[in-house]
Every structure is written in structure tokens, then in C-alpha cells.
Amino acid sequence: MTVVTALNDAPTKDTRSDAETTAVTLSGVGKTFGSGANAVTALREINLKVRPGEFVCLLGASGCGKSTLLNLVAGLDRPTTGAIELGTGSPSFMFQEPALLPWLDAGRNVELPLRLGGVGRGDRRRRARELLELVRLDGQAGKRPHELSGGMRQRVALARALAHATQPGSVDSRVDSRVDSGADSGLLLMDEPFAALDAITRDVLQGELLRVWRATGTTVLFVTHDVREALRLAQRVVLLSSRPGTVVGEWSTVGPDDPTGRDELHDEITGRLREVISRHAA
Numbered sequence: 001m002t003v004v005t006a007l008n009d010a011p012t013k014d015t016r017s018d019a020e021t022t023a024v025t026l027s028g029v030g031k032t033f034g035s036g037a038n039a040v041t042a043l044r045e046i047n048l049k050v051r052p053g054e055f056v057c058l059l060g061a062s063g064c065g066k067s068t069l070l071n072l073v074a075g076l077d078r079p080t081t082g083a084i085e086l087g088t089g090s091p092s093f094m095f096q097e098p099a100l101l102p103w104l105d106a107g108r109n110v111e112l113p114l115r116l117g118g119v120g121r122g123d124r125r126r127r128a129r130e131l132l133e134l135v136r137l138d139g140q141a142g143k144r145p146h147e148l149s150g151g152m153r154q155r156v157a158l159a160r161a162l163a164h165a166t167q168p169g170s171v172d173s174r175v176d177s178r179v180d181s182g183a184d185s186g187l188l189l190m191d192e193p194f195a196a197l198d199a200i201t202r203d204v205l206q207g208e209l210l211r212v213w214r215a216t217g218t219t220v221l222f223v224t225h226d227v228r229e230a231l232r233l234a235q236r237v238v239l240l241s242s243r244p245g246t247v248v249g250e251w252s253t254v255g256p257d258d259p260t261g262r263d264e265l266h267d268e269i270t271g272r273l274r275e276v277i278s279r280h281a282a
């Protein structure tokens with residue numbers, strides 16, 4: 001179990017019982033950047049639980065703190081207030097921009113988490129090839145990032161996140177107790193990963209992501225500002241207000257397989273999103 005607390009907090013008590021039933025728990029999480037007159041409060045009093053294996057979309061307007069929230073869950077930064085508990089090992093992260101290593105070709109970028117995880121050369125090369133095929137980049141393994149288009153780079157980044165999320169042993173020793181309790185493994189954090197792609201590629205990759213999610217039982221926390229994308233993917237949509245971001249609405253869907261009622265939900269959520277944005281602008 002990983003517990004990240006605010007910088008000023010005393011060491012946390014053991015909350016193991018909670019971590020056994022939740023993959024991610026945010027309790028009163030706030031984040032302020034800077035101090036004094038220059039302080040920017042990005043997030044305020046976020047309370048959110050994600051169950052193991054659940055697919056949750058975080059929805060919110062530009063600048064409301066979505067990336068900040070995901071960075072905190074990833075452990076890349078620390079909250080100013082509150083605490084974050086992970087019931088999984090180190091999460092896999094897919095950033096808003098594809099963060100590939102420019103000196104490695106596409107195949108070796110995908111292999112990287114496997115290499116760090118101690119997977120042998122032959123196995124990881126085979127796995128990287130499979131994942132590149134999955135994201136429709138067959139035959140591109142030898143290309144370096146600058147030789148690929150933006151959308152192709154983002155697909156390499158998706159393949160790499162999947163390599164990390166689906167590798168055997170991606171759940172580290174800290175979660176042995178959870179594995180014993182039958183909870184699912186892995187946490188995939190995705191920050192608008194498909195925003196820069198054309199509609200057809202986005203549709204294909206959304207489908208692939210759902211397939212991988214179903215096959216692996218990975219928990220997914222997916223950030224988007226696109227209501228339609230949220231409804232296509234999520235079992236639960238969580239709406240954040242404009243900055244400082246806090247949870248202002250939550251909807252459960254019947255799941256990504258069943259489009260029943262999706263149009264009504266789309267209109268309702270879009271309406272709420274508009275309200276939240278106009279309240280901020282007023």
C-alpha cells in the first residue's frame with residue numbers, strides 16, 4: 001500500500017482496510033502552487049474512491065486541475081492538504097504529451113518498462129512488437145520519435161503504458177496482501193491520451209483500451225474534457241468544477257458495452273459542465 005500525505009502532515013496511520021477494497025483513495029486532497037500573492041490553488045477538498053478494476057473518467061474544463069490531480073495520484077507531486085492512498089503498486093502513466101525517450105526507437109521505448117522490470121531481451125522484444133501491432137504501428141519499431149507523427153508518438157506512448165500495466169509482476173510486493181484478498185492488479189493513469197488524434201484513430205484506440213482493460217482487470221483513471229469519450233469508456237464519470245477543481249458531480253453508466261441512455265446522460269453531463277464553466281467565467 002502506498003500512502004502519500006500532504007507535506008506538513010504527520011505520518012499517517014495504517015489504513016490497510018481501506019486500501020484492500022479501493023485502488024485509489026483521495027481524502028480531502030488540495031493542491032496550491034506557489035505562495036503569497038502568486039499562489040494558485042488548483043485543487044480543493046477532493047474526496048474520491050476508485051474500486052479495483054473500475055474504469056473512472058475525470059471530466060472537467062481546461063485548467064481545472066485534472067493533470068495536477070493525476071500527477072498527485074502518480075506520486076509525481078505531493079498534495080498540499082489531505083492524503084492519497086494507492087492499493088496498487090507503482091501506477092502506469094500516460095501523459096497528455098507523449099513523453100518518449102528521443103534516443104530510443106519506438107520498440108525500445110515500449111520495452112523500457114519491461115527492461116526495468118527485469119524481463120529478458122527476447123520476451124520483451126516480442127511483447128513490444130505485439131503491443132505496437134495492437135496500436136497499429138506494425139513495422140515502425142525501428143523508428144525514433146522524431147521520425148513519427150504526433151499521433152504515432154502518442155500510440156507508442158500508449159503501447160508503453162500498456163507494457164507497464166500488463167507485465168507480470170507489475171504489482172509490487174507492497175500489495176501482496178491485496179492480491180491475496182482477490183483484488184485486481186495494476187493502475188493505469190491516463191491524461192487525455194487521445195486528445196490529439198484524428199477521430200478514426202481515437203475510436204480504434206478507445207476500443208483497444210477497453211479490450212485491454214477487460215482482459216487485464218486493470219484499474220483506469222482517465223482524464224478527458226470530452227463528454228462523449230467519457231461515456232464511451234467509463235463505468236463512472238466524475239465531474240470537476242473549474243479551478244480550484246473539486247468534485248461537483250458523479251454519474252454511473254451502465255458500462256462501456258451498453259449505449260442505453262447514453263444520449264440522455266450526455267446531455268445532462270454537458271449541461272452540468274456548461275454550468276460549471278459559466279459560473280467560473282461570471
Ligand SMILES: Nc1ncnc2c1ncn2[C@@H]1O[C@H](COP(=O)(O)OP(=O)(O)OP(=O)(O)O)[C@@H](O)[C@H]1O
Pocket residue numbers: 033034040041042060061062063064065066067068069096225243
Ligand atoms: N507546476 C505548476 N506551477 C504553478 N501552477 C501550476 C503548475 N501546474 C499546474 N498549475 C496551475 O494549476 C491549474 C490546473 O492546471 P492543470 O494542468 O492541472 O489543468 P488541466 O485541468 O489539466 O487543464 P487542461 O485540460 O488544459 O490540460 C492551472 O491554473 C495551472 O496554471
Ligand SMILES: [Mg+2]
Pocket residue numbers: 066067068096191
Ligand atoms: Mg491537463
